[in-house]
Amino acid sequence: xxxxxxxxxxxxxxxxxxxxxxxxxxxxxxxxxxxxxxxxxxxxxxxxxxxxxxxxxxxxxxxxxxxxxxxxxxxxxxxxxxxxxxxxxxxxxxxxxxxxxxxxxxxxxxxxxxxxxxxxxxxxxxxxxxxxxxxxxxxxxxxxxxxxxxxxxxxxxxxxxxxxxxxxxxxxxxxxxxxxxxxxxxxxxxxxxxxxxxxxxxxxxxxxxxxxxxxxxxxxxxxxxxxxxxxxxxxxxxxxxxxxxxxxxx
Amino acid sequence: xxxxxxxxxxxxxxxxxxxxxxxxxxxxxxxxxxxxxxxxxxxxxxxxxxxxxxxxxxxxxxxxxxxxxxxxxxxxxxxxxxxxxxxxxxxxxxxxxxxxxxxxxxxxxxxxxxxxxxxxxxxxxxxxxxxxxxxxxxxxxxxxxxxxxxxxxxxxxxxxxxxxxxxxxxxxxxxxxxxxxxxxxxxxxxxxxxxxxxxxxxxxxxxxxxxxxxxxxxxxxxxxxxxxxxxxxxxxxxxxxxxxxxxxxxxxxxxxxxxxxxxxxxxxxxxxxxxxxxxxxxxxxxxxxxxxxxxxxxxxxxxxxxxxxxxxxxxxxxxxxxxxxxxxxxxxxxxxxxxxxxxxxxxxxxxxxxxxxxxxxxxxxxxxxxxxxxxxxxxxxxxxxxxxxxxxxxxxxxxxxxxxxxxxxxxxxxxx
Numbered sequence: 080x081x082x083x084x085x086x087x088x089x090x091x092x093x094x095x096x097x098x099x100x101x102x103x104x105x106x107x108x109x110x111x112x113x114x115x116x117x118x119x120x121x122x123x124x125x126x127x128x129x130x131x132x133x134x135x136x137x138x139x140x141x142x143x144x145x146x147x148x149x150x151x152x153x154x155x156x157x158x159x160x161x162x163x164x165x166x167x168x169x170x171x172x173x174x175x176x177x178x179x180x181x182x183x184x185x186x187x188x189x190x191x192x193x194x195x196x197x198x199x200x201x202x203x204x205x206x207x208x209x210x211x212x213x214x215x216x217x218x219x220x221x222x223x224x225x226x227x228x229x230x231x232x233x234x235x236x237x238x239x240x241x242x243x244x245x246x247x248x249x250x251x252x253x254x255x256x257x258x259x260x261x262x263x264x265x266x267x268x269x270x271x272x273x274x275x276x277x278x279x280x281x282x283x284x285x286x287x288x289x290x291x292x293x294x295x296x297x298x299x300x301x302x303x304x305x306x307x308x309x310x311x312x313x314x315x316x317x318x319x320x321x322x323x324x325x326x327x328x329x
Numbered sequence: 330x331x332x333x334x335x336x337x338x339x340x341x342x343x344x345x346x347x348x349x350x351x352x353x354x355x356x357x358x359x360x361x362x363x364x365x366x367x368x369x370x371x372x373x374x375x376x377x378x379x380x381x382x383x384x385x386x387x388x389x390x391x392x393x394x395x396x397x398x399x400x401x402x403x404x405x406x407x408x409x410x411x412x413x414x415x416x417x418x419x420x421x422x423x424x425x426x427x428x429x430x431x432x433x434x435x436x437x438x439x440x441x442x443x444x445x446x447x448x449x450x451x452x453x454x455x456x457x458x459x460x461x462x463x464x465x466x467x468x469x470x471x472x473x474x475x476x477x478x479x480x481x482x483x484x485x486x487x488x489x490x491x492x493x494x495x496x497x498x499x500x501x502x503x504x505x506x507x508x509x510x511x512x513x514x515x516x517x518x519x520x521x522x523x524x525x526x527x528x529x530x531x532x533x534x535x536x537x538x539x540x541x542x543x544x545x546x547x548x549x550x551x552x553x554x555x556x557x558x559x560x561x562x563x564x565x566x567x568x569x570x571x572x573x574x575x576x577x578x579x580x581x582x583x584x585x586x587x588x589x590x591x592x593x594x595x596x597x598x599x600x601x602x603x604x605x606x607x608x609x610x611x612x613x614x615x616x617x618x619x620x621x622x623x624x625x626x627x628x629x630x631x632x633x634x635x636x637x638x639x640x641x642x643x644x645x646x647x648x649x650x651x652x653x654x655x656x657x658x659x660x661x662x663x664x665x666x667x668x669x670x671x672x673x674x675x676x677x678x679x680x681x682x683x684x685x686x687x688x689x690x691x692x693x694x695x696x697x698x699x700x701x702x703x704x705x706x707x708x709x710x711x712x713x714x715x716x717x718x719x720x721x722x723x724x725x726x727x728x729x730x731x732x733x734x735x736x737x738x739x740x741x742x743x744x745x
Binding site (some may be wrong): 081105148151153154173178180186188190192194196197199205206208209210211212213214217253256295 | 331334335338342347349547589611650651653656657658659660661663664737738739742
């Protein structure tokens with residue numbers, strides 16, 4: 080069975096499994112491009128439990144991005160089942176998906192995607208506005224999140240006043256602030272130099288230690304090495320899914 | 330709570346966008362600015378015409394009927410009217426006698442007011458074609474008269490026919506410049522008259538019916554010196570209840586026929602005029618002006634709206650990734666729609682406010698340059714202009730905002 084990870088060693092350091100957060104069964108995704116139909120996903124099964132640290136790997140064209148869009152509820156599958164915390168998201172409408180994204184998923188993008196003319200604090204508050212929190216509660220939680228990523232002294236800075244690493248920290252604070260079920264990072268170090276990249280990965284490691292569920296989509300082996308479980312995609316199917324042992328710890 | 334937070338956030342972002350793209354926003358808003366200036370000035374003009382017209386009409390009196398030889402409105406067959414017998418000032422006395430004899434008469438009082446164009450001189454200064462009217466002190470009972478200085482004719486002067494006159498402010502200006510007019514002797518035609526009163530400035534509507542350019546003398550003096558074969562008096566009759574003008578008019582008509590001794594089969598050989606006739610002539614003029622104005626402003630606003638729509642489309646394109654990010658963070662369609670709608674509306678509203686300020690300045694300039702020009706600025710106009718701005722914003726922003734709200738988050742995030 081592809082969906083249950085193969086434990087490659089009995090002396091694994093894997094922690095006991097939590098509740099199932101994501102249950103994907105046989106999902107496919109097809110795009111119509113003019114005359115031809117592109118089958119980006121051809122039947123993927125995946126179970127993600129609470130407090131897992133998972134890397135999704137694969138060459139370009141493997142369906143990696145498509146799978147990430149599915150996991151992030153940005154898109155719905157052509158067929159198959161997708162349950163998020165027991166809720167069927169495969170058949171949800173746009174606005175329902177928006178609500179799931181808002182409450183359950185924290186996005187970290189390769190290009191940070193901060194609002195350029197807003198301060199760090201305003202950027203981090205954004206998901207809370209969509210969640211309908213009151214102003215003082217938003218500010219309190221956004222400040223907490225920024226302090227948690229080590230930017231307590233950069234709250235009123237705008238993105239162009241911050242370094243790349245700091246911007247990604249703001250983005251991570253924004254991903255955290257709604258206490259989502261998973262943090263979904265798409266090439267989080269892709270636009271950073273290797274040292275800053277390591278710092279960001281260390282931050283994700285901390286978040287994992289604090290009990291967060293983290294999914295990193297990457298094509299870099301070095302980044303995937305931080306994860307406890309690695310899923311390889313090829314041609315729209317899962318090629319391998321295994322737990323890593325002896326994970327590199329800083 | 331959520332809607333309010335989203336509204337505040339959208340307004341904040343809209344403000345940022347406006348500030349960040351100042352030049353672009355201003356140029357885009359220019360169409361709306363012009364449109365709002367046009368709306369406001371048009372409103373001021375139409376209102377001004379109304380006000381000026383009303384002022385002039387008040388001089389004619391809302392509740393006054395005019396027995397005259399010619400109708401005020403278009404004359405279809407001039408000779409028919411030309412051959413009518415003259416209206417003599419003495420008809421007023423006959424009418425008053427009939428009115429007094431009629432129980433429950435709807436008419437109150439008839440006053441004769443013949444007029445002629447005369448030349449007036451004071452020293453070396455001369456004014457020609459001045460509207461000279463002869464009447465009695467009763468005239469003040471028919472139409473309210475305010476004197477800036479001195480007074481109107483009194484009973485003794487009316488009866489005795491002393492050579493006194495009351496003049497309008499433009500006449501005084503022409504003859505005496507800034508000098509005190511009261512007590513001065515002026516020559517009207519061949520006769521000396523003493524100025525005893527100066528009418529309060531009235532303003533005029535297209536130069537019509539204003540006391541400002543008139544001279545009034547006692548009827549007896551008028552009959553003595555200015556009776557020519559060509560003149561025809563105007564008998565002004567005040568009506569008791571202006572809500573029953575039509576009935577009063579019928580009563581007056583039969584009274585005049587009685588005075589004239591017309592047999593039932595004969596047609597009227599006089600006309601009863603009232604200011605309503607002018608109102609109905611003005612109606613189409615005002616409507617024409619309003620339609621032309623509506624067309625011009627509509628066109629300006631239409632062009633402005635297209636500009637706003639275009640720039641909002643550009644804004645949506647430029648910020649596709651931002652829209653994608655917002656959607657990823659949980660923004661719903663409505664939120665995105667609202668955001669871009671608010672941006673379009675803020676541009677329009679700001680343009681509307683600028684347009685209003687400019688229109689107000691223009692209005693001020695015109696008032697300073699032409700003090701007598703009948704224009705009026707109303708607060709209602711401000712509200713109308715702002716409402717129009719907001720509506721323009723909503724209409725022009727809707728299509729781009731709708732498009733933005735429908736963007737697929739995956740594609741929006743990937744957009745370069």
